[in-house]
C-alpha cells in the first residue's frame with residue numbers, strides 16, 4: 077500500500093485513491109452534509125453565504141463543486157469563476173464556452189500537426205546530412 081502525506085493535514089496515511097487521509101475524508105463528508113442541509117434551506121445562497129452559514133472555507137466549497145462531490149441542482153447562485161475567463165460557472169474548471177473553445181482548440185492543434193507532418197519534405201539529402 078503506498079504511503080502518502082495527506083494533502084490537507086499533512087499526516088502520513090495509506091493512500092487509497094484520494095489525496096487526503098481517512099480522517100480528512102470523514103471531516104469533508106461532515107462538511108458536505110452541512111453544506112447540503114444549508115442549501116436545502118437556502119436554495120438561493122451564493123458560495124460566500126454558504127461559507128458563512130456552514131463555517132466551511134470558500135475554496136473548499138469551490139473544490140467540492142469542481143470535483144463533482146457537491147452537485148448543484150436547485151442552486152442557481154452557487155457559482156464560481158471560470159479558471160480561464162472568470163465567467164461564473166457551476167461545474168468543472170471552465171465555463172461552458174471555454175470548455176467548447178478548448179475542445180475546438182485541441183482539435184485544431186492536432187489537425188495542424190497532422191498537416192505539418194504530411195507536408196514535411198521527405199528524402200532530401202541536406203536534411204539528414206547535419207546528423
Ligand SMILES: [Zn+2]
Pocket residue numbers: 082083084085086087096097098099100
Ligand atoms: Zn488528513
Ligand SMILES: [Zn+2]
Pocket residue numbers: 158159160161162163170171172173174175
Ligand atoms: Zn470561461
